[in-house]
Amino acid sequence: MKVNTKYNTKESLLELYNKPLLELVFEAATVHREFHNPRELQMSSLLSIKTGGCPEDCGYCPQAARYHTDVEAHKLMSVESVLEQAKNAKANGSSRLCMGAAWREVRDNKDFDSVVEMVQGVNDLDMEVCCTLGMLNEDQAKRLKNAGLFAYNHNLDSSKEFYKDVISTREYENRLDTIENARKAGISVCSGGIIGMGEAIEDRVGLLISYMEMENPPESIPINALVAVEGTPLEDQKPIEQWEMIRMVATTRVAFPESVVRLSAGRTKMSMEAQALCFMGGASSIFAGDKLLTTPNPDFNADKEMFDILGLIPKESFQDGEKPVTHPDEKIIARKKKEAQRAEELAMAKAKPKNGDFEPRKVSVTN
Numbered sequence: 001m002k003v004n005t006k007y008n009t010k011e012s013l014l015e016l017y018n019k020p021l022l023e024l025v026f027e028a029a030t031v032h033r034e035f036h037n038p039r040e041l042q043m044s045s046l047l048s049i050k051t052g053g054c055p056e057d058c059g060y061c062p063q064a065a066r067y068h069t070d071v072e073a074h075k076l077m078s079v080e081s082v083l084e085q086a087k088n089a090k091a092n093g094s095s096r097l098c099m100g101a102a103w104r105e106v107r108d109n110k111d112f113d114s115v116v117e118m119v120q121g122v123n124d125l126d127m128e129v130c131c132t133l134g135m136l137n138e139d140q141a142k143r144l145k146n147a148g149l150f151a152y153n154h155n156l157d158s159s160k161e162f163y164k165d166v167i168s169t170r171e172y173e174n175r176l177d178t179i180e181n182a183r184k185a186g187i188s189v190c191s192g193g194i195i196g197m198g199e200a201i202e203d204r205v206g207l208l209i210s211y212m213e214m215e216n217p218p219e220s221i222p223i224n225a226l227v228a229v230e231g232t233p234l235e236d237q238k239p240i241e242q243w244e245m246i247r248m249v250a251t252t253r254v255a256f257p258e259s260v261v262r263l264s265a266g267r268t269k270m271s272m273e274a275q276a277l278c279f280m281g282g283a284s285s286i287f288a289g290d291k292l293l294t295t296p297n298p299d300f301n302a303d304k305e306m307f308d309i310l311g312l313i314p315k316e317s318f319q320d321g322e323k324p325v326t327h328p329d330e331k332i333i334a335r336k337k338k339e340a341q342r343a344e345e346l347a348m349a350k351a352k353p354k355n356g357d358f359e360p361r362k363v364s365v366t367n
């Protein structure tokens with residue numbers, strides 16, 4: 001059951017969201033136990049492979065170039081250092097790596113070739129690879145799929161109505177198109193939202209309605225609490241109550257019984273008890289590591305302690321879908337062949353005497 005038909009209208013979802021909290025958590029826990037192992041929690045790592053300097057204007061994001069925040073822009077990381085970080089994350093218990101680049105959209109250039117190589121390398125480490133790179137066309141989605149991409153993340157953030165209060169540089173429809181392109185390429189979809197941006201409860205439920213309207217709702221739904229960063233338009237937004245996060249997680253769990261609900265940004269403001277209620281109410285993944293792209297997150301040791309106290313076990317990779325097969329990338333092969341040819345030509349040109357070069361005449365000297 002991908003969508004819970006009992007709650008497929010705005011009214012019924014609102015009723016669910018507003019239930020007495022413990023009843024809502026109980027209902028969510030019941031659904032969760034039917035479709036998932038309630039003791040398993042996936043540890044995922046989120047790595048910013050290209051930071052800052054983004055031309056978009058997402059009101060919550062410190063990576064937008066137009067806002068004056070502490071985030072320093074960095075160019076794309078090298079394939080080697082990403083693979084190094086992936087190995088570290090795996091050694092610390094992560095079974096999924098999400099790589100984020102602060103781009104408006106993917107461009108067909110050398111940087112994208114590098115991302116394709118990163119995907120190949122991380123998939124070879126037996127980790128689920130997820131990317132969040134901005135807008136994506138069908139061909140680019142196919143290349144990522146071919147490289148071994150497990151999931152593509154593209155959040156709708158909020159309801160269609162509230163979205164334009166937060167972002168003006170691209171439309172809700174553009175986001176839906178990107179999700180559709182990933183879907184067409186056979187990539188699993190990760191898409192969720194942020195609460196605490198000043199939206200109404202109707203907008204939180206409206207986000208879930210947008211997913212219900214899809215032919216296939218996302219396999220993975222991250223729920224984030226806004227981390228208000230100084231310098232962004234949402235810097236003064238009051239932090240949400242922990243109960244709101246629990247309600248949103250539990251409502252999402254009930255509405256999409258098969259999807260993985262991810263308790264994402266905002267955990268540093270939550271007590272372990274509140275997080276426990278989220279896990280009971282259907283969250284089965286957290287992001288591990290002390291940074292979520294550019295904002296703080298609990299460190300590995302604090303999470304390990306939480307696992308012990310709550311009796312949780314880390315979820316292995318590929319429990320929710322087969323490991324993708326990595327195929328060679330024709331474009332990278334062609335580019336590397338061209339580069340090798342060019343290097344050879346240059347070397348030959350260097351070795352060959354040029355016009356006007358003086359070649360000394362051989363003389364034999366006799367006494």
Ligand code: SF4
Binds near residue numbers: 103
């Ligand atoms: S959320 Fe993504 S697209 Fe929006 S400003 Fe930040 S990096 Fe750019």
